[in-house]
Amino acid sequence: MHIAHSVPTRYWHRLDNGKLQCDLCPRFCKLGPGQRGLCFVRGRVGDEVRLLSYGLSSGFCIDPVEKKPLNHFLPGTPVMSFGTAGCNLACRFCQNWDISRSRQTERLCDSASPDQLARAAVAHDCRSIAFTYNDPVIFHEYAIDVAKSCHQYGLRSIAVSAGYVCPAPREEFYQYMDAANIDLKAFTERFYHRICGGSLAPVLDTLEYICHQTDTWLEITTLLIPGENDSDREIAQLSRWISTHLGEEVPLHFTAFHPDWKMLDHPPTPLTTLERARMIAMEEGLKYVYTGNLPDDTGNSTCCPECRTPVIERSGYMITGWAVTSEGCCQHCGHRIAGHFEANPGHWGSRRLAIDINR
Template sequence: MAGSAPLSRGLRAGQAWFHRLDDGRLQCDLCPRDCKLKEGQHGACLIRERHGDAIELTSWGRSSGFCVDPIEKKPLNHFYPGSRVLSFGTAGCNLACKFCQNWDISHSKELDRLQDQANPQQLARLAGELGCHSVAFTYNDPVIFAEYALDVADACHAQGIQTVAVTAGYINPGPRQLFYAAMDAANIDLKGFSEAFYKQYCGARLAPVLDTLAYVHHETACWLEITTLLIPQANDNPDELRQLCQWIARELGPEVPLHFTAFHPDYRLTDRCSTPASTLELAQQIGHDCGLHYVYTGNVHTRDGGTTHCPGCHSVVIERCGYSITAYQLDEHGHCLACGTALPGRFKPYTGCFGNRRIPLRVHP
């Protein structure tokens, strides 16, 4: 399957995420942007394009790169801690974040950035050979290459490999059901907690993301963690952070892990300073004050930023330095060795951690 372009017409098992309008255009039904396309036009995501009577995924089987990462980098702190994950993405995105940290990939209009090619069976086989417990769809949003992600997920599950989605959660209810049914874990960006922020900084809406978060947590078996990138003078207001944390505690519950990560100037938002550690520490404290059990910080070093505490006896059960685990006090089922309290998440017998390494790969058809 690898080597042709496009490698797939983007139609999966008869599932068509588009419909014809009265004026002859085709409306893409994958995400809330509802792009309406004439012949030859592509959607806002850049990789879904109309050809004849169908909207095709032009990036199936093509990637902007592959890398072996620690699972904590996704970030996922309660999903097989210490394990390694095979990460890859494609090109394009269905949001327009001014602060995008991967803008050269997610906002690329050039499919020649997709240099590596691999079919789903190749990826599943490679993950197993590299000792990866999971494969992550990341770098850009996997929602827009859902057909490819789902095909890879099928191949991975056939080999006993887990799947991870790192996504903004901007997807319509119909495809959302199929997409998250194939994911074992997801880290979903909650980029801010106001419609004004989403409109001004992301070109999107907040409400569909909240709907996705609630759906994934309550209606699927997919393990969920949440990330909020804190941007100075944009979404770091303590009152807004308190509202965000209160919503998570009320609508999802206190056991859903929340990661506050630091912004650095990039793309179209270079007029802001990097997020200071003090802002992350304040956000973490707000999360704890709102009753959340697991609030982490990332991208800069803070005291206890990556430490997991037992909610029962408050002892340290996982101590991290960056992406490395320096102490691990859970049994194979995720119970605290001191008091027996079960931590939420997915766990297996701990055999050490992959650590802070990052191994870029080239995959050849």
């Protein structure tokens, strides 16, 4: 099947100096003839801005949905994961930098139509498809078409994103997303400007939009980097903002940094930092707080916020205990657990399976 990898986009306008301004994200890249935006996959072709990677991917894997991380969305089920190349932020600590900072189209080695993707996910018994590894907002048109195909086959669509997107494309995008995990990378403009090449305010705006104006299930991840965004004060401020602006039932994941790309001089995050952050966030009123990227069965498990009894026990990505009713309630006290649950958990476990989409 032939796929046209260059497709027109809608979110741009012409400037008085003849350049075209991309209006997909707050970078507002201004493009002369033949130029690409910082994201690499959107560029000027003639007199329009086009997506140049439609139908292309850096590879396909099947993961546990908890790896996204999503702990309250169809726990234990397998999800087909894929991304493209490029990104609209420039995080110095990026752990997928070989994909997100790629400027080589050779990284996009696999090709698949939205229908092919959905059929492959069904064939491998997946319950959902996740747009991940790099930010799906930059392949907006492809992600939406894949999500539409997912829904035709009874699959869910998941966005793993930094939330750095403008209001109009954001509104269209999240019409089709069933769940999202948004990276809230820190809680200071200084961190976003100096380390990510972006700004915090648009991300907070996206979080409020998803939470209050869509039906998309939302979870949040913050990667804690020693000496950069792991102070008690910042963790408390971040947690308090989530509790106040989004609600106490939005799950928050604190994950461990390991030295990568341009931040090899920073030490890895110790488990004690994650445990401390989890305690602070719960003291600020958040009901579901998790740790990640390091072994911590307590920090991976879900407790009922009413009776404090474990309702989903996990060891890594493996579910080892289940006490959630078919209605999504605690089996011990009947309290409603926030999220999307089924009568029984999936049993995918910690496996990761790379697949050839064209076989």
